[in-house]
Amino acid sequence: MIRILDKNFEISITKEKIQESVKALAEKLNKDYNGKCPIVVCILNGAFVFAADLVRELTFQPEIQFAKFSSYDGMQSTGEVTEILGVNENVKGRDVIIVEDIVDTGITLKSILPKFHERGAASVKIACLLQKPEKLQVDLTVDYCAMQIPNDFIVGYGLDYDGYGRNYPDIYVFRP
Numbered sequence: 001m002i003r004i005l006d007k008n009f010e011i012s013i014t015k016e017k018i019q020e021s022v023k024a025l026a027e028k029l030n031k032d033y034n035g036k037c038p039i040v041v042c043i044l045n046g047a048f049v050f051a052a053d054l055v056r057e058l059t060f061q062p063e064i065q066f067a068k069f070s071s072y073d074g075m076q077s078t079g080e081v082t083e084i085l086g087v088n089e090n091v092k093g094r095d096v097i098i099v100e101d102i103v104d105t106g107i108t109l110k111s112i113l114p115k116f117h118e119r120g121a122a123s124v125k126i127a128c129l130l131q132k133p134e135k136l137q138v139d140l141t142v143d144y145c146a147m148q149i150p151n152d153f154i155v156g157y158g159l160d161y162d163g164y165g166r167n168y169p170d171i172y173v174f175r176p
């Protein structure tokens, strides 16, 4: 058990299991992007740990960029997505891989994808660490997903509760 602010969390996915599934996801990307130079866009803040581990397993040559959007307030998705930091790089004609920590309602990614298509990306794919399939609210294809989880609130490995908990190497689940 760990305590973050006013809430208790218990261990859910160990760092060993996480590393194993990140490597398996990287292998799929290595097959599909062999010989290509896609732009890998790490979605801040949550994906920073996952992206750091993932890109170090890649055998093709990615160009790494960062973007930041916001939709979460505490433990609730607000449904509104605001762009805080955009990708400056020219994406025209480029393959883009969006690296996200978790797909929950899917609203964030659904609103991010057109931004890359509008700017002429050759292809745009999603690679996420986690997905909560039960909570998906929009029509979204998640191309690469390391692990699927039930509809629980989690922290650790980059994911936060009100800004805290991102530093844990394991993933913890909220226990009321």
Ligand code: IMP
Binding pocket: 046, 071, 072, 077, 100, 101, 102, 103, 104, 105, 106, 107, 108, 109, 152, 153, 154, 155, 159, 160, 161
């Ligand atoms: P969506 O737009 O509802 O898919 O929200 C995706 C974003 O919400 C993710 O990038 C996370 O930052 C955040 N999020 C969703 N579920 C969780 C969770 O269980 N813990 C922490 N952050 C989460």
Ligand code: MG
Binding pocket: 043, 044, 045, 046, 047, 101, 102
């Ligand atoms: Mg996020």
